[in-house]
Amino acid sequence: MDKTENEQKKEFLQSYQMAKRDVTRLEEQLAELKISKMSPGCEIGDGMPHAHNVTDLSEYAVKVEEIEQKIIKARYRRICAFERVRECIEAMEDEREKLLLTYRYLRGMRWTAICELMKHSWQHVHRIHASALKNFRTM
Numbered sequence: 001m002d003k004t005e006n007e008q009k010k011e012f013l014q015s016y017q018m019a020k021r022d023v024t025r026l027e028e029q030l031a032e033l034k035i036s037k038m039s040p041g042c043e044i045g046d047g048m049p050h051a052h053n054v055t056d057l058s059e060y061a062v063k064v065e066e067i068e069q070k071i072i073k074a075r076y077r078r079i080c081a082f083e084r085v086r087e088c089i090e091a092m093e094d095e096r097e098k099l100l101l102t103y104r105y106l107r108g109m110r111w112t113a114i115c116e117l118m119k120h121s122w123q124h125v126h127r128i129h130a131s132a133l134k135n136f137r138t139m
Contacts, residue, residue, distance in 0.1 A: 006133050008103045013105040013136070019078035020108070026074055032122045033060075082106065088138050097132035100125065 003011070037060050089101045096118070103109045103117065115125050 009133050009136050009138070012088075012138055013085055013101065016078070016106060017108050018082040019074065019081040022072065023074045023078050026067060026071045030064065030071065033063060033067065049123065082139070088136065091139070092132070092135060094132070094135065096128055100128050101132050101136070101139060104129070 037057075041045075085105060088104075089098050091107070092098050092101070100114060100118065103114045104111075111122060111125065115122050116126060118128075120128070
């Protein structure tokens with residue numbers, strides 16, 4: 001099934017928030033790995049046999065390095081996604097539409113918070129959103 005044009009636009013607009021979540025997930029994974037190393041009684045949970053000698057850090061160091069490299073790449077993808085989405089939003093003419101898309105897709109705000117900030121009803125905000133999607137162009 002082909003995606004509609006609006007679904008494709010929403011997917012593009014959501015790319016920044018998705019990239020942001022990827023970074024967070026990797027940072028949490030690294031934090032869990034470090035916590036498990038500080039508590040030697042805890043297993044890493046990957047099903048693999050591990051040395052129980054706390055002084056043997058080579059496997060741990062390799063895993064930390066691997067995750068840190070993934071974080072660096074994910075942060076770069078996040079920055080690129082932010083710039084692509086921001087540039088497309090800024091290219092729009094209508095200031096209300098730009099503001100709404102910025103709140104929703106760059107700041108990740110909920111619809112109720114957007115309604116309060118814009119001082120519009122939920123229905124009116126969604127009409128602005130529909131208009132913004134119609135006028136939105138990717139570069």
